[in-house]
Amino acid sequence: MPYQRLNQIEFNHCDPAGIVFYPRYFEMVNSVVENFFADVVGRSFAQMHLGQGNGVPTVRIEAEFVAPSRLGEKVFFTLEIVKLGGASAEFSIRARLGEEERMRLRLTLVWIEGGRAAPWPEEMRARMVTFMEEAA
Amino acid sequence: MPYQRLNQIEFNHCDPAGIVFYPRYFEMVNSVVENFFADVVGRSFAQMHLGQGNGVPTVRIEAEFVAPSRLGEKVFFTLEIVKLGGASAEFSIRARLGEEERMRLRLTLVWIEGGRAAPWPEEMRARMVTFMEEAA
């Protein structure tokens, strides 16, 4: 089963056309990724950033905005790991309302230690592998 | 009892010092107000804005940032109505973590119909009066 989050579309997210302004989608996507790391991978962004100079910066994104999302809607986000690299991970993230797809994207991020890409710590990798197996 | 919302401080809210960038507090405050109108006053922002040219723009804010909030914290927001005017309302909104106060503010907004301030619709007023009585 993919990781799941519900996001309510609020005033803050919407543009003069009353629909989500796409940079706000990426704020929601980052929140989904952030919660995934805390809930599933066992490492919160606070632990990463306030601690030892770690982080998971996004290096690549490919997104399609299939249909607009509107103020007041509750949009369902799912996250799956598509590919787990030595120092990187590629996610597939989708947003839907009921059966209707709103956005789908591929996002690649890398694990950083002391300012440069580094191999995933064993415990983080193990949890991501388990997540992938359970999702399969 | 005041209206309550829990906000998790996420990456998106934080500045290079690792604490909430104050304009993001106002995004959270607006979300609290927005949810209050949907949950308590019976009128969502979507109904207001996508419908008949209504809205509740903020006209005045007075805020004190008492102590910083940090990435990963779950901050508790409360909202009370301080004063209900003919076409306006003044709210007291506070953010706390446990016993520690983080932010307190007074916010005045007005009810708009067709682009100008107008008396609160009777049903909205009645619900706000009930909320104030129950909070007292």
Next chain:
Amino acid sequence: MPYQRLNQIEFNHCDPAGIVFYPRYFEMVNSVVENFFADVVGRSFAQMHLGQGNGVPTVRIEAEFVAPSRLGEKVFFTLEIVKLGGASAEFSIRARLGEEERMRLRLTLVWIEGGRAAPWPEEMRARMVTFMEEAA
């Protein structure tokens, strides 16, 4: 020559690592596109959105974040039209500091009239064609 804009990286754009939070890059990209439409295509976003229900929503983005941008830097954005479709346009947008590339992306947007994709108005198309010819 491509269309050009200089963006100063301000506090507002930066995350707890002191670098641009990637959703803020997309805010800058949207600003570049918005100014391009006003300056080159002769149609501001205000004219589009406050007028006749027009707009140019983004439907696809592919971005690579090549190197981080830091607080205080002045980053140079360029925009080129890669492909002009009947009701769409694909842009190449790059951000650089001196010779160092920071971000490159491809972005596709569509012209909307009355809520649906429609052929570019002749005058807008003519200006974009001229821009492409001059850039070649």
Next chain:
Amino acid sequence: MPYQRLNQIEFNHCDPAGIVFYPRYFEMVNSVVENFFADVVGRSFAQMHLGQGNGVPTVRIEAEFVAPSRLGEKVFFTLEIVKLGGASAEFSIRARLGEEERMRLRLTLVWIEGGRAAPWPEEMRARMVTFMEEAA
């Protein structure tokens, strides 16, 4: 003469009513303050934050949103120092379009060294005093 900045109201700043969403005003205000420190006080936010754990967090704001600002407008911001304290400063910031006032606010910030309020460094104080004298 007060310190001055021109801000163009862009799509990114506007809400479903087509006017500036008030938290975005505070982003603009923070940008005005940030540029004031770099241009007038001789200390950029980059120097403060990436260097020795300095900063100028906002501790108090009082704002009135007098009239809405709309997509496409170029709004003129002015900043004056109202009061220079030992470790703090109070600013008056106003936004106008021509003669029409849009927003006025009072903002208090404090100088931080190593996580706590500290006296202004002499050079910063001297520059602010000069600015106040020239503005008088």
